[in-house]
Amino acid sequence: MAEEQELFKVTIDGITVEVPKGTTILNAARKIGPQVAPPTMCYYSSLEGSGGKCRTCLVEVAAGSTKDPRPMPKLVASCRTEVMDGMIVKNVTSEKALDARKGIVEYLLINHPLDCPICDQAGECYLQDLSYDHGTEGTRYEFKRRTFVREDIGPYIQLHMTRCILCYRCLMVADQLTNSRSQGILLRGDSSEISTYISKAIENDFSGNMIDVCPVGALTDRTYRFKNRVWFLKPVDAHRDCDKCCGKVTLWNRGEEVFRVTSRKDPWGEVQKIDGKPAWICNTCRFEKKNTADWIIEGPTKVNRHSVISTNHYLKKVVPPDPLNKVLNGRSPILMMDINEVSQVNEPDIDLSILPGPATSNTFIEHDEKREIKETAAERLSINDHKKP
Amino acid sequence: MSKKLLLKNINVPGIKNFDVYRREGGYQSVEKALKMQTGDIVEEVKKSGLRGRGGAGFPTGMKWSFLAKPEGVARYLVCNADESEPGTFKDRYLMEYIPHLLIEGMIVSSYALGSSVSYIYIRGEYDWVADIVQEAINEARQKGFIGKNILGSGFDCEIYIYRGAGAYICGEETALLESLEGKRGLPRIKPPFPAIKGAWGCPTVVNNVETICAVVPIINEGGEAYSKIGIGRSTGTKLISACGNINKPGVYEIDMTITVEEFIYSDEYCGGIENGKRLKACIPGGSSVPILPANLLLRTAKGEPRLMNYESLADGGFITGSSMGSGGFIVLDEDQCIVKHTYTISRFYHHESCGQCSPCREGTGWMEKIFYNIENGRGKMKDIDLLWDVQRRIEGNTICPFGDAAAWPVAAAIRHFRDEFEWHILNPEECLVRNYGLANYADPLEAVAS
Numbered sequence: 001m002a003e004e005q006e007l008f009k010v011t012i013d014g015i016t017v018e019v020p021k022g023t024t025i026l027n028a029a030r031k032i033g034p035q036v037a038p039p040t041m042c043y044y045s046s047l048e049g050s051g052g053k054c055r056t057c058l059v060e061v062a063a064g065s066t067k068d069p070r071p072m073p074k075l076v077a078s079c080r081t082e083v084m085d086g087m088i089v090k091n092v093t094s095e096k097a098l099d100a101r102k103g104i105v106e107y108l109l110i111n112h113p114l115d116c117p118i119c120d121q122a123g124e125c126y127l128q129d130l131s132y133d134h135g136t137e138g139t140r141y142e143f144k145r146r147t148f149v150r151e152d153i154g155p156y157i158q159l160h161m162t163r164c165i166l167c168y169r170c171l172m173v174a175d176q177l178t179n180s181r182s183q184g185i186l187l188r189g190d191s192s193e194i195s196t197y198i199s200k201a202i203e204n205d206f207s208g209n210m211i212d213v214c215p216v217g218a219l220t221d222r223t224y225r226f227k228n229r230v231w232f233l234k235p236v237d238a239h240r241d242c243d244k245c246c247g248k249v250t251l252w253n254r255g256e257e258v259f260r261v262t263s264r265k266d267p268w269g270e271v272q273k274i275d276g277k278p279a280w281i282c283n284t285c286r287f288e289k290k291n292t293a294d295w296i297i298e299g300p301t302k303v304n305r306h307s308v309i310s311t312n313h314y315l316k317k318v319v320p321p322d323p324l325n326k327v328l329n330g331r332s333p334i335l336m337m338d339i340n341e342v343s344q345v346n347e348p349d350i351d352l353s354i355l356p357g358p359a360t361s362n363t364f365i366e367h368d369e370k371r372e373i374k375e376t377a378a379e380r381l382s383i384n385d386h387k388k389p
Numbered sequence: 390m391s392k393k394l395l396l397k398n399i400n401v402p403g404i405k406n407f408d409v410y411r412r413e414g415g416y417q418s419v420e421k422a423l424k425m426q427t428g429d430i431v432e433e434v435k436k437s438g439l440r441g442r443g444g445a446g447f448p449t450g451m452k453w454s455f456l457a458k459p460e461g462v463a464r465y466l467v468c469n470a471d472e473s474e475p476g477t478f479k480d481r482y483l484m485e486y487i488p489h490l491l492i493e494g495m496i497v498s499s500y501a502l503g504s505s506v507s508y509i510y511i512r513g514e515y516d517w518v519a520d521i522v523q524e525a526i527n528e529a530r531q532k533g534f535i536g537k538n539i540l541g542s543g544f545d546c547e548i549y550i551y552r553g554a555g556a557y558i559c560g561e562e563t564a565l566l567e568s569l570e571g572k573r574g575l576p577r578i579k580p581p582f583p584a585i586k587g588a589w590g591c592p593t594v595v596n597n598v599e600t601i602c603a604v605v606p607i608i609n610e611g612g613e614a615y616s617k618i619g620i621g622r623s624t625g626t627k628l629i630s631a632c633g634n635i636n637k638p639g640v641y642e643i644d645m646t647i648t649v650e651e652f653i654y655s656d657e658y659c660g661g662i663e664n665g666k667r668l669k670a671c672i673p674g675g676s677s678v679p680i681l682p683a684n685l686l687l688r689t690a691k692g693e694p695r696l697m698n699y700e701s702l703a704d705g706g707f708i709t710g711s712s713m714g715s716g717g718f719i720v721l722d723e724d725q726c727i728v729k730h731t732y733t734i735s736r737f738y739h740h741e742s743c744g745q746c747s748p749c750r751e752g753t754g755w756m757e758k759i760f761y762n763i764e765n766g767r768g769k770m771k772d773i774d775l776l777w778d779v780q781r782r783i784e785g786n787t788i789c790p791f792g793d794a795a796a797w798p799v800a801a802a803i804r805h806f807r808d809e810f811e812w813h814i815l816n817p818e819e820c821l822v823r824n825y826g827l828a829n830y831a832d833p834l835e836a837v838a839s
Contacts, residue, residue, distance in 0.1 A: 041747075051578075052578040052746070052788060053745055053746050053747070053788070054746070054747050055746050055747055055748055055786050055787065055788075056747075058786060073785075074785045074786075075785065075786060077578070077788075080578050099782070100782060100786050102782075103748065103778075103779075103781075103782025103783075103786070104747055104748060104782070104786070106782075107747050107748050107750075107751035107752055107755075107782075108747050108751065110751050110755060111751060140775055140778075141755065143755075143758045165747065166744060166745075166747070166750065168745075185573065185744075187744075188556070188558075188741075188742070188743050188744045189739065189740065189741070189742040189743065189744045189750060189753070189754070190739070190742070190744060190750050190751055190753075190754040191744075192744040192750075
């Protein structure tokens with residue numbers, strides 16, 4: 001018996017959608033599509049209590065609700081604000097929101113090392129996508145960036161704090177998926193860092209999911225580090241019987257070799273929900289089963305997120321159009337000179353390759369003189385030949 | 390001489406002791422309140438027009454009436470004694486010299502809100518103050534004002550002191566509650582507001598020390614009488630902690646009808662600028678509110694004399710006005726350097742940022758570094774615009790008001806003293822040895838005469 005759910009009408013960037021009560025603005029926008037969905041760095045739908053920290057999803061609320069149509073004075077974090085009936089939200093149509101987002105990208109990047117060329121996350125990095133979409137070309141920050149020493153936390157995960165944007169997702173994974181959390185935040189402000197405090201291995205069967213939720217390359221898979229670039233790998237869906245987790249994963253292959261195993265991602269880059277539950281995977285599946293024989297392949301993963309991974313996978317081969325028509329503005333070519341023929345016009349009689357040095361004008365004059373001499377000599381010879389027999 | 394409500398008995402010898410305090414009429418409000426209905430007390434506070442003294446100035450009676458009252462769920466009253474705003478020391482003064490006033494207010498407020506267990510969150514640096522308050526609580530418990538079934542009314546009242554660890558951010562009410570619960574002091578995302586879901590998920594009211602103390606005279610004299618003091622929506626008396634280049638720094642209780650000029654120059658209050666110098670600028674409400682140059686401080690943009698109250702100080706918005714804030718009145722004379730001053734404030738906010746949300750975490754540090762360069766003669770002209778841009782994108786985009794608090798002083802300093810910033814950048818050598826002085830304000834309004 002389906003209970004009658006209260007539906008709220010919310011208009012986001014001029015598109016109206018009906019969502020159940022209690023939905024956040026972000027999820028309503030995601031229902032419409034990626035064109036109006038605000039970007040997120042810290043919100044993760046499968047993690048309770050996430051969101052509200054990075055401030056990239058700020059949107060303008062032009063009208064609070066039908067009952068109270070006043071606009072909200074400040075931009076609101078769409079991931080934590082619930083919709084009201086008749087709410088009018090402006091995301092990409094709001095200059096204020098876009099300007100704020102530009103600022104946030106700048107803030108996130110001032111202490112980020114921008115070492116994408118050597119970062120394993122490059123190509124599937126939220127921050128990379130965000131800064132391409134909303135950032136500016138250069139930075140105005142002229143000071144030293146904060147740096148940390150890389151740290152191995154356990155045999156499988158490496159923590160590179162320099163890249164961290166402090167989204168707190170990995171703490172929530174530890175809190176919500178594992179029995180105990182061994183890492184936390186030390187210090188405060190811009191010197192705060194994720195750390196195990198006393199160098200300690202994170203040992204838990206589900207700790208590998210921290211790598212999946214990390215929006216940047218701060219937590220990376222040690223079994224995959226520097227092995228390959230994500231855009232060279234072909235993702236395929238596969239599954240195996242696992243007694244710890246659902247066993248439904250994405251294999252990242254190059255040729256026959258499995259380079260890494262991750263959980264399946266939805267179009268928002270978050271862990272897919274299978275049968276209503278987020279399909280987190282265990283460390284055995286993730287780190288130890290790197291052989292195609294361990295898995296039952298289901299088929300290629302649909303990659304429709306516009307990141308670089310999608311550019312060379314399973315799409316129709318794109319042939320660039322012939323630019324000639326465009327250049328000639330619709331006219332057909334009247335005369336096309338064949339360059340070979342043109343050069344033949346000036347082709348010298350002499351074989352330049354046999355000359356000891358570069359050819360000069362004298363070469364050709366001498367050549368002509370020589371030819372004359374040769375000819376006379378030949379004439380003579382021919383006479384002689386004639387005489388000889 | 391304006392009417393004194395809170396500091397009336399401050400000079401009575403031994404007022405720290407229960408007996409002396411009781412002899413001077415203390416704890417009468419408890420006896421009176423326990424005979425009243427809880428709803429009537431809230432009504433009385435509403436009538437008084439009392440506004441939160443912690444900085445935001447939200448009407449206290451309204452805050453109390455928002456408190457959710459679900460059945461079977463505990464409610465909490467938390468007193469915010471985490472007074473960390475630079476320039477503000479009024480709560481310390483109250484707790485240090487007349488601690489029983491706070492305890493009395495706490496008991497009355499706890500009764501009105503139905504909170505059997507209440508907390509006083511004292512900042513870590515006030516360790517000796519916490520001891521004084523603890524002593525007062527012990528005395529009140531001995532006399533039967535705290536504990537089970539106080540004064541035979543059937544109401545249980547327990548007051549505990551919780552010491553913070555010295556973080557500015559824990560003065561923000563939700564961060565305070567997190568800290569009270571024993572977690573990292575990170576502000577919560579609102580809604581839900583503490584009145585619905587506060588400490589340990591229960592409805593909670595967080596009030597400033599001075600607000601809770603002000604409940605005592607409201608109950609004693611009635612809300613009507615209290616609302617007649619003051620002007621407009623600024624009712625009652627307010628403690629101002631004046632400091633800076635003035636002859637008589639200290640805590641003053643004012644009724645909010647006096648002008649700023651009177652407050653600075655009258656002998657009853659600050660007693661004028663030190664060494665006969667001239668007034669350059671003033672921060673009227675603690676370091677986070679916008680700084681005002683002398684001309685705008687003494688008169689509003691409309692030319693009316695500015696009064697020491699919520700409305701008048703905020704007149705003109707943040708373009709030509711400021712805010713009452715928490716009452717930390719910092720006066721700067723002509724010898725002070727605005728750039729250095731703002732750098733100090735900026736450094737403070739960088740140090741105290743909790744690091745939860747990105748604009749504040751990264752932006753405050755950036756601003757501090759730019760200020761450091763300008764202050765040390767290494768600034769560039771574009772840095773001023775950059776500072777403006779950085780503060781603009783922090784303001785309003787953060788989880789808690791800390792981001793605003795970090796952005797406002799910078800914005801106001803650039804808005805009103807841009808010429809001083811430019812002078813700093815154009816004279817990198819000179820700015821290290823001498824200050825800009827009074828000079829012309831960049832402000833479009835004419836400089837005040839004399």
